[in-house]
Structure formats: C-alpha cells, structure tokens
Amino acid sequence: DGGITQSPKYLFRKEGQNVTLSCEQNLNHDAMYWYRQDPGQGLRLIYYSQIVNDFQKGDIAEGYSVSREKKESFPLTVTSAQKNPTAFYLCASSVGQGYYEQYFGPGTRLTVT
Amino acid sequence: GESVGLHLPTLSVQEGDNSIINCAYSNSASDYFIWYKQESGKGPQFIIDIRSNMDKRQGQRVTVLLNKTVKHLSLQIAATQPGDSAVYFCAENPSYGQNFVFGPGTRLSVLP
Numbered sequence: 001d002g003g004i005t006q007s008p009k010y011l012f013r014k015e016g017q018n019v020t021l022s023c024e025q026n027l028n029h030d031a032m033y034w035y036r037q038d039p040g041q042g043l044r045l046i047y048y049s050q051i052v053n054d055f056q057k058g059d060i061a062e063g064y065s066v067s068r069e070k071k072e073s074f075p076l077t078v079t080s081a082q083k084n085p086t087a088f089y090l091c092a093s094s095v096g097q098g099y100y101e102q103y104f105g106p107g108t109r110l111t112v113t
Numbered sequence: 114g115e116s117v118g119l120h121l122p123t124l125s126v127q128e129g130d131n132s133i134i135n136c137a138y139s140n141s142a143s144d145y146f147i148w149y150k151q152e153s154g155k156g157p158q159f160i161i162d163i164r165s166n167m168d169k170r171q172g173q174r175v176t177v178l179l180n181k182t183v184k185h186l187s188l189q190i191a192a193t194q195p196g197d198s199a200v201y202f203c204a205e206n207p208s209y210g211q212n213f214v215f216g217p218g219t220r221l222s223v224l225p
Contacts, residue, residue, distance in 0.1 A: 004156075033212075040121055042202065042215035043157075058212070090156055098209040099145045099164070104156035 003027065004105035006091050011110045013085075021076045021108045023091035031097050032074035036060060037088040037107075046089075049074055050097050078110060085112045121200060123220045132190040134219045136203035141184060143205040143214075148177060148188045151218070152199045160188070160201075190221075198223045 004025045013019045025032065031050050035043040045058030049068040063082025068074050074093075078085045088109050092102040126132045138146070144165035149157035163170045163177045163186075170177050176189040186203050202218035 006156075035215075040217055042217045043204075044215075045212055048212065092156075097212065099206060101147060101159050101162065102204075102213065104149075104158070106156045107154075 004091060004093055004103055006089075006105035006108050009106065009108060011108055013110070013112050015112055016080045017112075018077055018079050019085075019110065019112075021078065021089055021091075021110070023074045023076065023105060024072055025074075025091075025093045025103075025105075026072060027093055027103060028071070029093035029095055029103070030071070031094045031100075032068065033092040033094075033102065034058075034064070034066065034074070034076045035090045035092065037090055043090065046076065048097070078112075085110060121218050121220045123222055125222045125224055126193050127224050128195060129192055132188075132193045132197070132221055134188045134190075134201045134221065136186040136188075136216050136219075138184050138186060138203065138205040138216070139214065140205060140207045141181070143207050145206040145209075146177070146179065146186055147204045147206075147213070148175075148186075149202055149204065150197075150199045151202070157202070193221075193223050195223050195225070197221060 007022045033048045034046040044060050046064050047066040049055035065077045090107045091105040094100040094102045147162045148160040151157040161172045161177050168179050174191045178187045200218040200220050203216045204213040
C-alpha cells in the first residue's frame with residue numbers, strides 16, 4: 001500500500017524546544033516537500049528536496065531545518081528560532097520537480113505554547 | 114478537525130446540484146494547474162489537472178476549465194454529494210522545474 005505517512009498527527013511542545021516532524025514515503029519519488037498551512041492562506045513552501053543529500057529553501061525556511069539522508073525520508077525540524085510555529089504541516093512527494101502531481105501526507109498539527 | 118480554512122470563502126450547494134468553484138491565478142506564464150480537495154483533518158488529494166494548451170478537461174463528475182485570457186480556473190462538480198464537502202484549492206506551476214503556488218481555497222458545503 002503506497003503512500004506518504006506523517007507522524008505524529010498531533011504534537012504539543014513548549015516554547016524554546018526544537019521538535020522534529022517525520023515524513024516517510026514508499027512511492028519511490030525523488031522529490032519531497034514540506035509545506036505550512038495556516039487558516040485562510042494557501043500552502044507555503046518551507047523546504048524541498050529533489051534528490052537524496054540535497055535540499056533547497058522554500059519561501060519561509062527561517063526557523064526550520066531538514067535533512068534528506070534517505071530517499072524515503074524527509075524529516076522537518078521546527079527550531080526555537082521559528083517565531084510562530086503553531087500550524088498544520090504537510091509533507092508531499094512527487095516523481096520530480098515540475099509538471100508532476102504532488103502526493104500529500106495526512107499532516108501534523110503542531111501546537112507550541 | 115483542523116482549523117484549516119477558517120476564513121475561506123464558502124460555497125453552499127444543495128445535494129444533487131452542480132457546483133462551480135473558481136480560482137484566479139497570478140502568473141500569466143503558468144502552464145500547468147492542479148485542483149486539490151482537502152477534507153477536514155486530512156492532507157490534500159489530487160482531483161484533476163490541466164495544461165495550458167487545453168481549455169477544458171473532464172474527469173469523473175468533475176470538469177476543469179481554463180481561461181488564460183483572464184487567468185481564471187474553475188472546477189465544476191456535477192451532482193454534488195455530501196462526500197464532496199471539503200476545501201478545494203488550485204495550484205499553478207509557473208514553469209517546468211519551478212515549484213507550485215497554491216491558492217487559499219474555497220470551502221464547499223453540501224446541504225441535504
């Protein structure tokens with residue numbers, strides 16, 4: 001059963017703590033993405049990776065970090081430097097960057113208090 | 114469910130009626146578009162896509178229309194069902210090798 005998994009579904013953290021969100025795909029996709037979704041706004045790109053061991057900043061990368069050590073995995077760390085981290089985070093993957101459908105995971109709701 | 118779409122425009126339709134959801138895109142150079150459906154608490158799901166060399170594409174119960182002159186995209190859902198209730202948003206790709214730009218979405222509410 002192919003797809004993208006994100007865990008956990010809900011995550012709660014105190015201010016000042018770093019937290020890592022998991023994203024795994026078994027679709028054999030080269031490209032992976034992290035988006036942030038806030039009420040009333042379109043998805044905003046945080047980071048993306050076109051290939052293992054390479055990743056690029058998106059539009060709102062400040063306060064976030066990623067790694068891509070394996071093709072299947074693209075974890076996102078929300079650091080204490082992110083000023084407004086409470087949001088819904090979506091991971092996606094695609095065959096490649098460009099005219100390809102992006103498949104999304106179920107999302108992680110992060111609440112920082 | 115998630116608080117996605119708290120301040121989105123809402124379209125309410127009667128079950129069985131047709132729905133039309135609109136999207137104004139920003140870049141006249143965009144040449145690939147996707148419509149996604151997002152149910153509460155879930156990730157977006159692909160519905161249908163269209164390239165700029167087409168002005169209409171049909172799927173199962175859905176049709177996408179593209180008007181490049183006014184940079185407008187629409188999604189038509191025939192015989193709307195309760196399961197169609199969700200937030201729908203469009204995504205545009207400015208050119209090959211670039212990343213998608215996503216619209217904020219429209220909440221579709223199906224009335225019994």
